[in-house]
Amino acid sequence: AQTVTQSQPEMSVQEAETVTLSCTYDTSESDYYLFWYKQPPSRQMILVIRQEAYKQQNATENRFSVNFQKAAKSFSLKISDSQLGDAAMYFCACRSGSARQLTFGSGTQLTVLP
């Protein structure tokens, strides 16, 4: 069984500043994938960034990057140059290589202050 923990129910950041959202996970699998999903208010969930566990290099997508610490089972999301449109609920998720299901964390509500 997998568990995903997001210890920050809410975070806020000033526009144009940088914010880091925390996530820890636990899995007994050696092959797994980690994700950050964004769910804006009343809008659909979209994938922000993905990390394969076998890759040592941290994934980056434009202003979004991760800090993947495999030994510590930590997978944090850094948002640089925050924009008002980044305001959303962010979910960290894990999928083991043998499973189709995602295990989600409880989410972090990000507010971007103008």
Place this chain on the structure above:
Amino acid sequence: DAMVIQNPRYQVTQFGKPVTLSCSQTLNHNVMYWYQQKSSQAPKLLFHYYDKDFNNEADTPDNFQSRRPNTSFCFLDIRSPGLGDAAMYLCATSGSLGGPSYNEQFFGPGTRLTVL
């Protein structure tokens, strides 16, 4: 654009009155999922289909059923909705094992169910 479509976006039903939510996809993905998401909580997987192979989560109540008549469509049936079933229901898809879209789930906009 290839996408996941859910209809209706908002559904109101009465306590105990059966309701069906629908999901369609133009991605030609093998796997379709149904999640229940209550306010400010993580999505909770109810079940999923791999092609026609139905996979129920152990803690999904019998009140929830699903049908997948073809690759494109999947339905969620709630036989006797209770007040506790009021939630957002999310449909998602992913591709087949080994394919380029296997490792990502694509979500629809959700259907918000209200039970009166």
